[in-house]
Amino acid sequence: APRPLLLFLHGQYGEASDAADWSNLVPLAEKQGFLVAFPQGLDDSADADCGTGWNVGAVGGGHDNATCVAAAYSSTCCYQSCRALGACTSDGAGASCGWSSCYNDTAFIEAIVATLETEACIDTDRIFMSGASNGGMMVHAIATALPALFRAVLPVYGSPLTGHTAPPGPPGPAFLQLHDRQDTVIPP
Numbered sequence: 001a002p003r004p005l006l007l008f009l010h011g012q013y014g015e016a017s018d019a020a021d022w023s024n025l026v027p028l029a030e031k032q033g034f035l036v037a038f039p040q041g042l043d044d045s046a047d048a049d050c051g052t053g054w055n056v057g058a059v060g061g062g063h064d065n066a067t068c069v070a071a072a073y074s075s076t077c078c079y080q081s082c083r084a085l086g087a088c089t090s091d092g093a094g095a096s097c098g099w100s101s102c103y104n105d106t107a108f109i110e111a112i113v114a115t116l117e118t119e120a121c122i123d124t125d126r127i128f129m130s131g132a133s134n135g136g137m138m139v140h141a142i143a144t145a146l147p148a149l150f151r152a153v154l155p156v157y158g159s160p161l162t163g164h165t166a167p168p169g170p171p172g173p174a175f176l177q178l179h180d181r182q183d184t185v186i187p188p
Contacts, residue, residue, distance in 0.1 A: 011133030050077030
């Protein structure tokens with residue numbers, strides 16, 4: 001019988017295998033009879049090691065000065081895929097507040113779901129997504145771009161990128177947002 005699917009997205013600098021370990025979702029999926037997948041974000045850092053992450057929906061991989069405060073510029077990066085698009089020129093201030101690659105991660109997630117539909121017998125009416133930190137931000141971006149694909153989404157301490165995503169209205173997915181009100185890294 002077709003089984004529900006849960007996609008879980010790791011955070012910035014994260015690894016899918018680590019998320020599988022710390023989330024405890026694999027034994028829960030086995031016990032409850034659903035499938036769980038942990039996609040891996042890309043790292044095509046150019047100079048500094050900026051880690052893996054997700055392009056959360058902004059044009060040019062989030063390279064938008066309007067989405068950052070001045071203190072963030074020292075830790076922003078210009079990935080190779082973004083340099084190729086002209087979205088940025090260097091790390092730091094030249095990255096224009098960028099902290100992700102410029103690959104189309106929405107298309108990547110959509111392709112994963114399509115592959116699992118044909119190869120793993122999933123219930124297409126019960127596809128769910130969650131993610132932590134930058135993965136939670138990507139949950140917002142995907143739910144905005146593909147509202148009919150997911151039944152429900154759960155971003156965890158990952159707010160939408162300011163000015164680029166907004167939760168879809170009906171008939172979009174059900175939303176449950178979990179966030180610490182005292183988070184100073186990704187404020188709610």
